[in-house]
Amino acid sequence: MNILLTLQMAADAEPDRVALVCDGRCWSYGALLNAARGAALHIMESGCAHVALLDESSEAAPIALFAAAIAGVPYVPLNYRLADADLSALLARIAPACVIGDAARVSRLNPDRGHAVLSRADFVAAAERSANPASGEEREGEGIAAQIFTSGTTAAPKAALLRHANLLSYILGTVEFASASEDEAALVCVPPYHIAGIAALLSSIYAMRRIVMLPAFEPDAWLKLAAKERASNAFVVPTMLSRIIARMDAGAQADLSALKAIAYGGGRMPLELVERALQLFPGTDFTNAYGLTETSSTIALLGPEDHRAAQQSAEPEIRARLGSVGRPLPTVELEIRDDEGRPLPAGERGEIYVRGEQVSGEYRERKALDADGWFPTRDAGWLDRDGYLFLAGRADDVIVRGGENISPGEIEDVLLSHPAIADAAAVGVPSVEWGEAVGVAIVIRPDHVAPNDEELRTLIRGRLRSSRSPERIAVLASLPYNEMGKLLRREVRALFG
Known part of the structure; x- marks a missing residue:
């Protein structure tokens, strides 16, 4: 089994149907498959052991994903936001690789690793030059479709392996082939190096839903593109949805009448944000995906x-x-x-x-x-x-206070019930008496006054056991999140020393 099956079936069914829209250019299913086959020839000739993408979302992502599947080597999307030292270490772990995207950065960081480096434009051009509808019988390789580096905290990132069988099991078990009508479009704005980005490509292609790519998320750009392309489906992380809602509440206008479904996930979604989204989009179906x-x-x-x-x-x-x-x-x-x-x-x-x-x-x-x-x-x-x-x-993340396990989430839920608190995080902080105690960081809503420490402790003691009462409290302008909406608790802990 090979994930190429999803694209082959779509191209066989309707080769001229639009599969992808990016930066104003449209790709049909047939053209996308031919480009993947052409890119695979280049990859096989290079002798590289991996195909890496170091770039924002673009047509290069699906072409590289399926080209790697044909060539029988793992697809490795890399986080272009990483610091040079961290990225250099990952590049060294996949050498020699065919690396697509930021060619200058790769050459600067890993000049002697034998990487075959191409800019996005050069990669896409090479794929189109070599495109051949009759070429590209996929190789079995190790059976690994993707290798995704998990975000490390204190240790080096682990290389998670997803085999073709794993990804196809998910797609075939959750998506009906060609179930989307020709006017349906999925707005994809999650980073290509996240599993959600890969899943969005595979599921939309198998459903034959037109993919509309937003290379880098920005709320006004999202609203504009959703309206222009008449997006019917979208996936967002909590921080993205929060920024979209903030812009709409501030008066931003966009015709989102075609938007039938919004899926969200990747991080904690505050209850108030979900309720506001349901109010703003009464005719839209919402799905939380974990x-x-x-x-x-x-x-x-x-x-x-x-x-x-x-x-x-x-x-x-x-x-x-x-x-x-x-x-x-x-x-x-x-x-x-x-x-x-x-x-x-x-x-x-x-x-x-x-x-x-x-x-x-x-x-x-x-x-x-x-x-x-x-x-x-x-x-x-x-x-x-x-x-x-x-x-x-x-x-x-469990806080262990005097041998008692405390969930940060239960404390955060109580804090978020306070009308002045927009966001909250609970973490374990060093304690001489208890080994670890509760520390909380809060963000105050605009035009609200921060509650004093005793008010917060009383609020928590009124709903939870006294052991959940915070020993230390910090008021911040914002909490640290990564681009997928996950709270960076280690950075919150560092604030308390």
């Missing part, structure tokens, strides 16, 4: 009907589901386990374990699956009585 690189993207979904039921319900338990990530996909098994690896009942917090064909759980350095095929996600969470999954942060 997944990881190692699981080939989504493993749980809170669908449109779940959103509506939670929004309209007066029952606290059902309304709370608006803050969940929904229920596991039918093709995935999911359990909550304690520190000893024992399954926990509904309502109890523990680590999330998953199993299924789309779950890789494999790194270049090692395999992380247990003997029965379960993958420990290192995410903490719990299931309610009907199987809805609630996240409680990373398992290693």
